[in-house]
Amino acid sequence: MEDLVSINNLNIEARTRAGTLKVVNDLSFTIKKSETLCVVGESGCGKSVTALSLMSLLPEGILKVSSGDILFDNTNLAQLSEAELEGIRGNEISMIFQEPMTSLNPLFTVGEQVSEVIRRHKNLNKEKAWASTVDLLDAVKIPNPDKRAFDYPFQLSGGQRQRVMIAIALACQPKILIADEPTTALDVTIQAEILALINMLKQETGTAVMFITHDMAVVAQMADRVVVMHPGKKVEEGTVHEIFNNPQHEYTKSLLAAVPKLGEMASKKYPEPMRLVGEKETKALKPIVGTNEPLLQVNNLVTRYPVKGGVLRRTVARVHAVEDVSFTIMKGKTLSLVGESGCGKSTVGRSLIRLVEPTSGDVNLDGQNILSLTPKDMREARSNIQMVFQDPFSSLNPQRPLFDQVAEPLRNYGTVKREVLQEKIGDLFDRVKLPRSFMQRYPHQLSGGQRQRIAIARALALNPKLIIADEAVSALDVSVQAQVLNLMMELQVDLGLSFLFISHDMAVVERVSHDVGVMYLGRLVEIGPRQAIFRNPQHPYTQDLLKAVPIADPDKRKSERDLNFKPLPSPIHDLTHDPAPSEYKEVAKDHYVLTTDCGY
Amino acid sequence: MLQNEEIEEPAIKPVKEIFQTFFKSYSAVTGLIILIGIAVMGFIGPLFYPTDPFDMVWMPFSPPGADGFLLGTDYLGRDILSQIINGARVSIAIGFSAALVSCFIGVGIGSFAGFYGGWVEEILMRITEFFQVLPTLLFAMVIVALFGSSVLSITLAIGAVSWASVARITRSEFLRIKELDFVLASRSSGSNNMALIFRVILPNAAAPIIVQSALLVGAAITFEAGLAFLGLSDPNVISWGQVIGSNRVYILDATYTVTFPGIAIFITVLAISLVGDGLNDALNPKLRSR
Numbered sequence: 001m002e003d004l005v006s007i008n009n010l011n012i013e014a015r016t017r018a019g020t021l022k023v024v025n026d027l028s029f030t031i032k033k034s035e036t037l038c039v040v041g042e043s044g045c046g047k048s049v050t051a052l053s054l055m056s057l058l059p060e061g062i063l064k065v066s067s068g069d070i071l072f073d074n075t076n077l078a079q080l081s082e083a084e085l086e087g088i089r090g091n092e093i094s095m096i097f098q099e100p101m102t103s104l105n106p107l108f109t110v111g112e113q114v115s116e117v118i119r120r121h122k123n124l125n126k127e128k129a130w131a132s133t134v135d136l137l138d139a140v141k142i143p144n145p146d147k148r149a150f151d152y153p154f155q156l157s158g159g160q161r162q163r164v165m166i167a168i169a170l171a172c173q174p175k176i177l178i179a180d181e182p183t184t185a186l187d188v189t190i191q192a193e194i195l196a197l198i199n200m201l202k203q204e205t206g207t208a209v210m211f212i213t214h215d216m217a218v219v220a221q222m223a224d225r226v227v228v229m230h231p232g233k234k235v236e237e238g239t240v241h242e243i244f245n246n247p248q249h250e251y252t253k254s255l256l257a258a259v260p261k262l263g264e265m266a267s268k269k270y271p272e273p274m275r276l277v278g279e280k281e282t283k284a285l286k287p288i289v290g291t292n293e294p295l296l297q298v299n300n301l302v303t304r305y306p307v308k309g310g311v312l313r314r315t316v317a318r319v320h321a322v323e324d325v326s327f328t329i330m331k332g333k334t335l336s337l338v339g340e341s342g343c344g345k346s347t348v349g350r351s352l353i354r355l356v357e358p359t360s361g362d363v364n365l366d367g368q369n370i371l372s373l374t375p376k377d378m379r380e381a382r383s384n385i386q387m388v389f390q391d392p393f394s395s396l397n398p399q400r401p402l403f404d405q406v407a408e409p410l411r412n413y414g415t416v417k418r419e420v421l422q423e424k425i426g427d428l429f430d431r432v433k434l435p436r437s438f439m440q441r442y443p444h445q446l447s448g449g450q451r452q453r454i455a456i457a458r459a460l461a462l463n464p465k466l467i468i469a470d471e472a473v474s475a476l477d478v479s480v481q482a483q484v485l486n487l488m489m490e491l492q493v494d495l496g497l498s499f500l501f502i503s504h505d506m507a508v509v510e511r512v513s514h515d516v517g518v519m520y521l522g523r524l525v526e527i528g529p530r531q532a533i534f535r536n537p538q539h540p541y542t543q544d545l546l547k548a549v550p551i552a553d554p555d556k557r558k559s560e561r562d563l564n565f566k567p568l569p570s571p572i573h574d575l576t577h578d579p580a581p582s583e584y585k586e587v588a589k590d591h592y593v594l595t596t597d598c599g600y
Numbered sequence: 601m602l603q604n605e606e607i608e609e610p611a612i613k614p615v616k617e618i619f620q621t622f623f624k625s626y627s628a629v630t631g632l633i634i635l636i637g638i639a640v641m642g643f644i645g646p647l648f649y650p651t652d653p654f655d656m657v658w659m660p661f662s663p664p665g666a667d668g669f670l671l672g673t674d675y676l677g678r679d680i681l682s683q684i685i686n687g688a689r690v691s692i693a694i695g696f697s698a699a700l701v702s703c704f705i706g707v708g709i710g711s712f713a714g715f716y717g718g719w720v721e722e723i724l725m726r727i728t729e730f731f732q733v734l735p736t737l738l739f740a741m742v743i744v745a746l747f748g749s750s751v752l753s754i755t756l757a758i759g760a761v762s763w764a765s766v767a768r769i770t771r772s773e774f775l776r777i778k779e780l781d782f783v784l785a786s787r788s789s790g791s792n793n794m795a796l797i798f799r800v801i802l803p804n805a806a807a808p809i810i811v812q813s814a815l816l817v818g819a820a821i822t823f824e825a826g827l828a829f830l831g832l833s834d835p836n837v838i839s840w841g842q843v844i845g846s847n848r849v850y851i852l853d854a855t856y857t858v859t860f861p862g863i864a865i866f867i868t869v870l871a872i873s874l875v876g877d878g879l880n881d882a883l884n885p886k887l888r889s890r
Contacts, residue, residue: 353788379790387788395781399614399803409789442614458789 003071004175004208005031005054010068012049015061023049023063025232031176034206036199038219038240040255041229042477043448047212050229051178054210055095056085073175091121094169098181100161104153110137110164111149117171136167140197159190163197170201176208183218187340188504192548192558195221214477216259217507217550220244221557228252240554258482259552260507266535271334271512273486276479288493290333290514295498296352296466300581301325301361303344303351307572320571321347322358323522324582329466329515332492334499336509336530338545339519342571345502348519349468352500353385354378366465383413386459390471392451396443402454403439409461428457432487449480456487460495468500473508485512506549510534515590518542522571523582523598528591538593541600569599621882628878634871638864642688651682653838661854674847674857683843684864690839691821691868694755698820701759703813706766707802713767714774715797725771732764737826744832751834758823762816769812773805807883814879818872825865840865 012024024046031037039047052058053065056077070077072093077085097103105113114136115129124132130149137145140163153161162182169177179198183191195218202209211222219226223240228251236249247253257276265271270287303322306315322344329335337345351358354370363370370381386409389395396405406425410416416424426436432453443451452472459467469488473481489512491497503509509516510530517527518541526539537543547558573579584592622628651657656677657669664672664680671680713724743757777783778801786800821840827833828841829848840861847857 350784355784355788379792382788382790385788387785389781389785391781395785397782397786397800397804408786408791412790412792412795444614455785458785462789 002033003030004033004073005210006071007050007054008069008071010050010053010070011066012046012053012058012063013066014063023232024053027068027229027232027234029227029234029237031208031210033175034202034208035224036202036209036211036222037225037227038211038213038223039227039229040213040216040219042214042255042479044231045229046232047229048180051095051180051210051212054178055089055093056080057089087121090117090169090174091172092175093178094172094174094176095178095180096162096165096169096182098184100158100165100185103165104161106153109150109152110156110161114149114164114167114171117168121172132171133167136171137164139170139201140164140167141193142167157190158186159193162186162190162194166194166197166201170205170207173205174207176210177202178210178212180212181214182211184213184215188506188550189340189545189548191218192550195550196558198222215550216256216478217261217552220552220554221550223554228255244552244554254479256552258479260482260485260505260511261552262507262510262546262549263534263551265510266531269531271489271514271530273489274482274511276482276486286493288332288334288489288514290492290498291331291496293331294328295331295366296329296500297362297364298328298348298352299326299362299364301348301351301363302359303347303356304359305356315575317572317574318577320522320573320577320579322351323579325361325519325522325524326582327515327517327524327527329498329500331465331498332496333514334492334501334512335515335517336501336503336513337517337519337524338503338506338509340504340545343519344522344571345519346470349387349470349500349502352468353382353387355387383409383462384464385466385468386462386464388452388455388459388467388469388472391475392448392455393443393475395455396451398443401440401442402446405443405454406457406461409458413462415462424461428460431460431491432457447480448476449484452476452480452484453487456484456491460491463495464497466498466500468502470502471504472501474503474505481508488512506546507552518545521569521599523594525594525598525600526592528588532588532591536588536591538587538591541598618882622878625878625881627874628881631871631874631878634867635875638688638868638871639692641685642690642692645685645688646682649682649685651679653678653683653686655679661850661857663854664856664860671860672854672856674843675850675854680843680857680860683838684840684861687838687840687843687861688864688868690751690834690837691824691841691865694751694758694824694839695817695821695868695872698755698758698762698823699813699816701756702763702816702820703766703809704763705759706763707770707809709763710767710770711774711797711802711805714771715778715793715801721771724767728764728767731761732768734761736761737823740823740827741830741832744827749832749834751837754824754827754832754834757827758820762819762823766809766812766816769808770805773808774801777801777804811876811880811883814876815873818869818876821865821869821872 008028010024010027011022014021014023027050039050041047049063054070058064111130111133115133118124118129118132134145134149137149142148142160142163183194186194198209199222213219220240225239226243227234228236230251236243236252243252247256268287270289272285272287275285301322302324305319305321307317307319308314309316325348327335337348339345347356350356352363358371361371365384368381373381403425406428407421410421425439429436429439434450434453473484476484485508492499501509501512513530515528516530516533517524520541526533526537526542533542537546580596582594583596585595587593657679658667658673658677660673660675660677662669662673664670669679669681674680709724709728713721740757740761743760744753747753783796783800786796791800824839825841825844828839829845831845833839833842833845843861844858851858
């Protein structure tokens with residue numbers, strides 16, 4: 001087939017204070033008409049920069065194409081004037097971005113934003129442009145498009161906004177659509193729908209797609225061909241089957257080894273660490289057995305946030321973030337809570353250590369009722385439960401050296417004498433496998449994975465019994481994510497820790513947990529041993545959620561017919577709303593399914 | 601590639617980086633040099649130019665350059681150059697200490713309002729708004745008139761009327777930072793509220809507060825000049841505002857008697873805002889990489 005885009009020996013340089021830095025190094029690849037090319041690599045590998053250079057949108061004065069050329073439809077983009085480029089951008093090449101929350105203009109209705117593109121490139125009058133706008137919104141499956149066109153971006157959900165972005169991108173039937181991590185910020189169910197939508201539109205219109213992602217599972221879902229990039233260079237290129245079934249380059253192999261694949265733990269009763277490329281083959285991967293002694297018992301936990309309004313700032317409604325949730329965590333075991341954003345899983349974690357005050361319920365840690373403690377006793381009890389947060393870039397104080405940050409809990413509780421503090425912190429650095437020379441550094445000198453290790457070291461400082469990991473690996477690159485997961489599992493074995501693992505990533509959850517709870521709209525809809533939940537899901541929501549997860553195997557693609565999600569109902573209710581208690585049926589040993597209504 | 605890279609990199613303190621950025625900016629360094637020069641002039645200058653600014657040393661209204669007086673003499677025959685040299689001390693001292701006073705009040709009120717929220721915030725912010733809408737010069741005049749015009753009462757009066765902006769900035773920074781995960785992390789590792797406010801959040805909120813306080817120094821110097829112009833200055837010490845105030849009647853006959861102290865105020869305030877701009881660029885991480 002004919003080449004639509006061909007990139008030849010492209011070099012891109014970045015000008016920094018330290019001098020020029022090669023961001024893209026001698027990169028060549030082609031995109032054929034109506035194929036999907038996935039460019040995959042970890043953050044900072046130059047994949048987004050390549051896409052921007054294809055749009056001739058590199059930020060001036062910071063990034064510059066130093067040599068090589070980009071041919072689009074046999075025209076050299078570097079020789080075109082700015083006016084000619086404007087005719088191509090959005091018309092023949094269009095792009096969708098990662099963050100649907102910020103890529104639409106909040107001051108115009110979505111209809112205006114779609115029709116603006118049509119009118120600029122197609123010289124249609126207002127009425128005709130509006131008619132094709134409505135058709136487009138219909139094509140991207142926005143319900144009631146003639147009414148929703150008058151909505152402002154804030155009135156739409158994240159998934160719908162990304163659909164509008166796709167409508168804008170496809171408004172002029174471009175020859176190529178560049179999608180830069182379009183589903184990374186979305187929930188797995190919405191991701192599945194958007195991926196299916198892009199696939200469907202590609203088949204209908206014959207547009208070529210350049211799909212940029214870090215997620216191998218998404219690559220397996222989307223790609224015809226794959227380009228693997230590693231710091232600025234192309235390390236491997238091939239069809240999706242070649243890449244997944246017979247990877248050649250070491251980096252591709254390690255990338256694939258680091259991705260947890262849904263289903264690969266199905267035959268194992270206990271979680272075990274991942275085998276990473278480059279580790280000794282003889283290293284035994286021991287299953288993590290744990291104990292059957294309960295550590296934390298949560299009964300009928302309810303957390304509601306007040307919604308204030310009116311002149312007197314009175315409570316006018318309540319957000320029912322957590323509704324009647326009960327579970328038990330055993331010593332040395334991991335319970336995972338999964339669900340979409342807004343389902344209340346993070347609020348459960350924060351309620352347990354009373355960072356938010358629960359409305360009612362019982363939290364029992366090793367015989368101590370946490371919710372009835374005075375603030376002073378609560379402070380003591382917190383040393384038994386520590387937290388690791390999602391974003392390693394905001395969870396460390398930028399103004400203090402790492403030594404002080406890890407030592408902070410020890411100093412707060414005064415448990416360790418000044419003389420042995422240095423040694424104790426050194427041990428913690430060894431534990432999380434960071435060199436002791438890092439102690440006097442500041443967070444901005446560390447990579448994301450290193451920061452997350454510091455966060456774990458800080459959580460370990462007080463010898464807690466339970467660690468709440470709130471999306472602790474979601475912000476990390478896959479290879480780093482695998483290392484951090486392995487570290488957490490090692491610590492679990494060595495120290496007998498229990499984890500409450502909060503995550504939206506089903507594959508990661510399958511890898512680390514003994515037990516799994518699925519949450520929807522504040523309720524636990526299903527809870528049980530990991531194998532039971534993944535092999536034999538009983539609640540319709542769990543079944544749909546598992547269907548939506550992309551699998552890192554190109555032979556297991558999903559089509560849009562498999563998917564059917566309802567938008568999440570609002571958890572805000574007026575003050576008189578008194579929801580019914582949750583009732584469960586035990587379908588197998590320890591496997592409970594919600595029988596009452598949860599809104600799904 | 602899956603191993604930890606162990607590059608031996610020295611620890612880069614954020615503070616050091618800020619200094620480096622600051623000293624790269626020509627305008628900020630120029631401002632700082634002028635400011636240091638003026639301070640040196642005020643504190644050491646009298647040793648080299650020992651003429652007493654209150655002494656009637658020559659004929660009144662001797663024009664600049666004539667009779668050996670570089671900047672001339674005022675309506676009582678006092679040496680204006682000596683008045684400017686000695687006035688620098690008082691003007692700068694009042695400027696900095698008044699800014700310090702408003703910084704203390706503003707940071708205290710703003711941080712508690714931002715951290716605790718709820719009714720604490722409501723009450724503290726209503727008080728702040730009260731001070732914000734008050735005609736500041738009038739209020740300062742009332743304080744000075746009540747407590748007498750001494751350097752101390754003037755400093756406190758200026759500090760007491762100009763802290764509202766610092767309080768608002770501190771509060772908004774606290775509202776932003778207290779939601780960040782590292783504050784939650786610090787709380788879950790057992791920090792109490794005072795530690796959270798002063799050891800965790802305040803250092804991270806410092807950048808805009810420092811910039812605002814630097815600009816307040818300039819504002820306080822002009823404020824002092826305004827009070828002195830209206831006759832509310834300490835009669836025992838000389839300040840630039842006082843020189844302008846006492847000569848204002850002769851502005852048409854002997855322009856230079858008010859022009860030179862005016863230029864001195866202008867240069868000082870300009871230098872301070874250059875330094876403030878430089879601080880803003882150095883402390884703002886988004887601008888820092890440019």
